[in-house]
Amino acid sequence: MKKLVALTGNGAAAEAMRQINPDVVAAFPITPSTQIMEDFAQFHADGRVKTELVTVESEHSAMSACIGAAAAGGRVMTATSSNGLALMWEMLYIAASMRQPVLLTLVNRALSGPINIHCDHADAMGARDAGWIQVFAENNQELYDNLIMAPRVAEHSDVRLPMMVAMDGFIISHCVQSMHMEEDERVRDFVGEYVPRHPLLNTEHPVTWGALDLQDYYIEHKRGQHQAMVNAREVIRSVSKEFSERFGRSYDLFESYRLEDAERAIVAINSVSGEIKQVVDERRDRGDRVGLLKIRVFRPFPYAEIREALSGVGIVTVLDRMDGFGAHGPLFKEIRSALYDAVNHPLLVNRVFGLGGRDLLMRDIHELFEESRRDLEAGRVDKLFDYLNVRGG
Amino acid sequence: MPSLREMAGKDTAFAPGHRMCAGCPVPIITKMLTQVTDYPIVAGNATGCLEVASSIFPYSSWKIPWIHTAFENAGATMSGVEAMFRSLKRQGKIERDIKFVAFGGDGGTYDIGLQSLSGAMERGHDLVYICYDNGAYMNTGIQRSSATPLGAATTTTPSGTESAGKPQFPKDLTAIMVNHHLDYVAQASIHNPVDLSHKMKKAIELDGPAFINVLSPCIPGWRIGADMAVEAARMAVETRFWPLYEVANGVYRINYRPKRKVPVADWLFMQGRFRHLRDPRHAEMLDKIQFLVENRWERLIRSEGRES
Numbered sequence: 001m002k003k004l005v006a007l008t009g010n011g012a013a014a015e016a017m018r019q020i021n022p023d024v025v026a027a028f029p030i031t032p033s034t035q036i037m038e039d040f041a042q043f044h045a046d047g048r049v050k051t052e053l054v055t056v057e058s059e060h061s062a063m064s065a066c067i068g069a070a071a072a073g074g075r076v077m078t079a080t081s082s083n084g085l086a087l088m089w090e091m092l093y094i095a096a097s098m099r100q101p102v103l104l105t106l107v108n109r110a111l112s113g114p115i116n117i118h119c120d121h122a123d124a125m126g127a128r129d130a131g132w133i134q135v136f137a138e139n140n141q142e143l144y145d146n147l148i149m150a151p152r153v154a155e156h157s158d159v160r161l162p163m164m165v166a167m168d169g170f171i172i173s174h175c176v177q178s179m180h181m182e183e184d185e186r187v188r189d190f191v192g193e194y195v196p197r198h199p200l201l202n203t204e205h206p207v208t209w210g211a212l213d214l215q216d217y218y219i220e221h222k223r224g225q226h227q228a229m230v231n232a233r234e235v236i237r238s239v240s241k242e243f244s245e246r247f248g249r250s251y252d253l254f255e256s257y258r259l260e261d262a263e264r265a266i267v268a269i270n271s272v273s274g275e276i277k278q279v280v281d282e283r284r285d286r287g288d289r290v291g292l293l294k295i296r297v298f299r300p301f302p303y304a305e306i307r308e309a310l311s312g313v314g315i316v317t318v319l320d321r322m323d324g325f326g327a328h329g330p331l332f333k334e335i336r337s338a339l340y341d342a343v344n345h346p347l348l349v350n351r352v353f354g355l356g357g358r359d360l361l362m363r364d365i366h367e368l369f370e371e372s373r374r375d376l377e378a379g380r381v382d383k384l385f386d387y388l389n390v391r392g393g
Numbered sequence: 394m395p396s397l398r399e400m401a402g403k404d405t406a407f408a409p410g411h412r413m414c415a416g417c418p419v420p421i422i423t424k425m426l427t428q429v430t431d432y433p434i435v436a437g438n439a440t441g442c443l444e445v446a447s448s449i450f451p452y453s454s455w456k457i458p459w460i461h462t463a464f465e466n467a468g469a470t471m472s473g474v475e476a477m478f479r480s481l482k483r484q485g486k487i488e489r490d491i492k493f494v495a496f497g498g499d500g501g502t503y504d505i506g507l508q509s510l511s512g513a514m515e516r517g518h519d520l521v522y523i524c525y526d527n528g529a530y531m532n533t534g535i536q537r538s539s540a541t542p543l544g545a546a547t548t549t550t551p552s553g554t555e556s557a558g559k560p561q562f563p564k565d566l567t568a569i570m571v572n573h574h575l576d577y578v579a580q581a582s583i584h585n586p587v588d589l590s591h592k593m594k595k596a597i598e599l600d601g602p603a604f605i606n607v608l609s610p611c612i613p614g615w616r617i618g619a620d621m622a623v624e625a626a627r628m629a630v631e632t633r634f635w636p637l638y639e640v641a642n643g644v645y646r647i648n649y650r651p652k653r654k655v656p657v658a659d660w661l662f663m664q665g666r667f668r669h670l671r672d673p674r675h676a677e678m679l680d681k682i683q684f685l686v687e688n689r690w691e692r693l694i695r696s697e698g699r700e701s
Contacts (some may be wrong), residue, residue, distance in 0.1 A: 023480040026473055052480035054472055057512030061469035064509065067462050068437070068473025074481060076473075094462050200458040201478055203433035203491060208453035210461035212445045 002180045002247070009172035012140045012179060013079065013105045013165075014039030016147035018049055019187040022103070023074030023194070026054035026065035030084040031117045032169040033107035037079060059084035063091035063102070070100035071209045073199025075151060078102065081169060082109035085123045089130070095162040096131025097225060098210060099197075101154035102162040104132075105147065108270065108321075109169040110356040118357020119169040121269060121321040124298070125330045131225055133163040133232050134299040138255075138273045141179040142296075143167040145249055148182070151191045152239045158231040160197065168271040170357065182247055190246055229300045236297055253302040255294040256309050258284055262291030264372045265310060265346075267335055268319040269295045272353075272360055279365040290369050295331065303338040310339060315347040315376045317368050321354045328385060347381050353388040364388055394591055400428040404456070406436070411454040412446040416612045416619030418583035418626065419443050419525045422593075423496070425586070427457065429594040432492040435478075437471040439501030440464035442532040443525065465505040468513030468522060471495040475518045492597050493520045499540035500530040503566050514573045514602045521596040521603045524566065527611035535614045539564040542634070543685065544678050545666045547614075552669035557678045562685045570604040571640045577603040579639035583610070584626035588637055588648055595641070608635045616665025628660040633690045638697075645697040657686050 007015065013036045017025070025044075027037045044053045054069075056062045062078050070076045080088065085106060095102050111122040124134060133153060137143035146165045154163040167173055182190075198207045213221060236253065244250040255273075258280050259265060266276050273294040283290050293309055293316075310316055316339075320329025327333070332350035339345040349372065353360050368388075375381050395403075405424040413420055419442065426434055438444040438461040447454040448461065462470045471493055481487040495513075497506055502524040510522055529547045530536040537547040543562040546552045550559040567580045576599050579592040589607065596603035610617060610625040617625050629635040632655045637648040658679055661667035670679055 023484070024473060024476045026476070050480065050484055052476040052483075054476045054516070056469060056472070057508060057515075061466060061472070061509050061512055064462055064466035064469035065473030065476065068460060068470035069477040070473075071460055072435075072474040072477035072481075074477045076477075090463060091466070098462070200435050200460055200474055201481065201487060201491060203435065203458055203489070206456060206458045208448055208455050208459050211448035211450040211453060213450045217450050 002182050004178055005181045006176050006178050007140060007181075008035065008174055008176050009140045009143050009167045010035035010107065010174065011039060012144040013147060014043070015181060016144050017077055018043045019184050020075070020077065020147070020151060020191055021049050021188065022051055022077040024052045024054065024066070024069035024076045025078060026056050026062045026069065026076070027078045027080070028056050028059045028062045028084065030059070030081045032109055032173045033079045033081040033084070033105065035173070036105055036107070059087040060091060063088040063095060066102045067091060067095050067098060067100050070102050071098065071199070072201050073196035075194040076102050077104070079105040079107070081107040082123045083112055085127060086111055089127065092127050092130040092132060092162070097221065099160040099225070099228065100162060101151070101160055103150045103154060104162065104164040106164045106166040107169045107173045108166055116356040117169070119171050119321070120355045120357070124164070124166050125322050127164070128299060128330060131161065131229065132299060133161055133229070133236070135163065135165050135297055136269050136295055137165065137167045137172070138271055138294060139172060140175070140177040141249070143172065144179060144181065145243065145247070145251065148187055148190065149239050149243050153232065153236050155194065156235045159228050159235050161228050161232060166270070171271045180249070186246070190243070233300045233302065251296060253297045253305055254309070255296060257292040257294060259291035259293060259309060259313070261289055263289045263314045264369060264376060265291045265293055265313045266317045266319060266365070266368060267293045267295065267331065269298070269321065269331060272319065275360065275362055276365055279362055279369070283369060288369070301334050306335065306338045307342050310335070310346060311342040311344060313346045315349065315372045317349045317351060317372050320350060320352050323352050323355065347375055349375065349381055349383070350385045351388050352386070358389055360389065394594060395429070397586060397590070400425070400590060403428045406434065406455065406457045407447070408454045408456055410452070412449065413442065414612050416622050417442070418609050418622040421583045421586065422523060422525060422589070422607055422609070425590050425593055426494060429590045430492065430597050432490060432597065433457070434492050434494055434597070435459070435474055437461065437467050437474065437493070437495040439467035439495070439497035439506055441498040441501050443496055443498065445532060464501055466509045467495040467497045467501060467506060468509035471520050472513045472516065472518050475520050493518070494597065495520060495522045497522070497524055498532065499524060499526040499528060499538045500532070503540045503564055504538050511573065514570065514575055514604060517602055519600050519602070521605065523593070524604070524606045525609040526606055527609045527614055528563070529611070529614050531611045531614040540566065543682050544661070544670055544675070546669060547666070557675045558667070558669060565689070567606045574643065575603055576601040577639070577641050579605045580635065580637060581605055582608040582626045582630050582635060582637060584623045584630065585637065585649070592639060614666070617663065621663070625660070625663060628663060631655045632657045632660040632686065634660055634686050636690060636693055638693060645693070647693060647697055657683050
């Protein structure tokens with residue numbers, strides 16, 4: 001029987017890791033992801049997992065050890081945040097190029113500097129071109145479910161790519177919410193056994209991993225990596241479908257919330273979507289045709305599906321929880337790119353919000369919808385790019 | 394311990410056809426891996442000469458499982474490999490015993506990979522880390538490292554009117570590893586295969602972390618002839634610039650005591666990288682090198698027989 005439990009986001013991540021029961025976990029603590037590893041270390045200390053726990057001396061070494069362990073031939077997980085992911089940056093690319101399905105829980109936190117421990121998405125977005133599958137979660141339940149699905153996606157023979165599953169730091173990681181936790185046996189049955197490919201530990205059949213790859217082969221290997229990411233899209237869909245049949249909670253590449261006949265929409269990632277849904281409901285009750293598109297899968301980015309979902313909308317406000325500094329926000333660029341090929345593409349607005357944990361309030365979201373109504377009536381965008389909720393802005 | 398003759402009859406882990414420079418002695422070490430022990434070995438490599446010259450896709454010189462991921466993390470990468478072995482062994486998914494060896498040059502070991510090495514050794518993985526110390530970043534074209542000797546000219550510490558080469562004495566990495574209180578730490582040299590193979594066997598076959606620092610002259614970097622690597626290494630040991638010693642469970646043992654006191658200048662002046670020190674203007678530098686070499690030797694003598 002599934003249980004209704006009250007867990008923090010970090011607690012949910014740790015429980016999912018315990019149920020997945022990886023062969024090796026290598027990690028280094030960093031706020032706000034630390035509790036994941038503390039909880040997992042306790043599971044390890046109590047003999048509740050078969051995992052070999054490597055308490056490394058940095059995040060760079062965490063990802064290096066994860067790659068080594070995965071190449072050795074088993075399932076590997078880790079967790080980090082912010083500067084921890086930044087320190088892993090070099091190794092993220094290497095994990096992807098070596099096609100090692102390392103699984104990482106990312107608790108989103110602003111990058112230094114200035115140093116700040118609270119939520120934004122600069123960490124995840126900095127890794128968006130690293131070749132990792134990136135999946136986001138609005139709340140504890142989605143985070144837990146995404147983690148349970150992650151091994152099936154990352155380890156799929158058509159994919160074999162590392163995967164990061166993200167949630168908002170503190171807002172979700174430290175917030176207790178009620179959620180359904182599945183039985184250990186059912187989770188293990190869904191996740192399945194790890195199938196190693198060319199493991200280092202098979203000393204009878206020696207393999208060379210990480211060879212020097214020059215201009216005569218490098219681009220072919222990159223093309224193969226590209227294809228794996230293309231393949232990931234359908235694998236994510238089929239694993240999500242199977243998950244839904246097994247556990248009753250449905251997921252797709254993104255969530256369309258009251259979008260069918262919407263004239264104005266917001267596109268957002270992660271926890272702020274909960275507030276936006278509330279505002280959408282309130283405005284819908286008053287007959288205002290507004291909706292939300294919530295990103296779940298950011299890599300591979302579902303261009304065609306998003307184009308279809310937004311093509312009837314009059315104006316779209318894209319919320320980026322990071323600044324591109326000299327460029328538009330990363331989510332805005334993807335959405336605008338997706339919509340370029342639409343026959344009637346909507347007006348588009350980019351707003352940067354919530355850097356370093358600054359709250360976005362319900363009244364701010366109402367104001368966004370008011371603003372988009374004015375733009376739509378005028379038939380033109382008044383301000384393409386702006387910061388929200390900033391003093392002196 | 395197998396004799397050199399017996400070792401020579403065993404398969405090597407390292408196939409010919411690699412792209413190491415003519416006369417480079419590093420393959421002396423890699424060839425020995427499977428000759429000193431009957432354990433199956435999985436090896437790892439930091440980015441560096443050995444890595445780029447042994448694994449140009451689609452070719453590989455490695456006849457044993459081998460992994461390279463990046464420059465500064467051979468210790469961490471092999472920690473992960475060894476941890477997976479322990480996990481699968483405990484789960485009954487692997488039956489046999491396997492031993493793990495990481496390689497790095499002095500750049501990947503003394504400098505950019507020091508943290509990763511320290512972490513791997515401190516955590517107690519069953520891993521031997523072998524540094525092939527050629528005294529500079531040779532792979533990128535002879536830039537100074539913290540292993541580069543005092544007074545050596547490199548491309549980032551060239552000699553000139555205002556420079557007598559590198560102004561610092563090398564970091565004592567072997568001592569740093571001794572102070573990690575590992576089961577086994579040794580300093581060795583490519584010119585003495587008997588000593589080197591004994592040390593490699595001991596380090597590989599014990600259960601726990603071990604470190605060996607092997608002096609490996611670089612033909613272009615030291616500016617010596619392609620036939621001079623062994624002689625240059627021998628002279629580094631004879632002049633006591635590079636003492637051969639080991640520290641097993643805290644007990645020091647000097648493995649070779651030069652019979653007579655050979656001035657360090659005899660080693661320096663067989664190499665082009667110290668040529669500028671012949672200029673009388675640099676007489677003080679020569680004295681300083683001799684003083685520091687003697688100082689470290691004396692300290693080693695005092696440590697011998699004592700707990701580390």
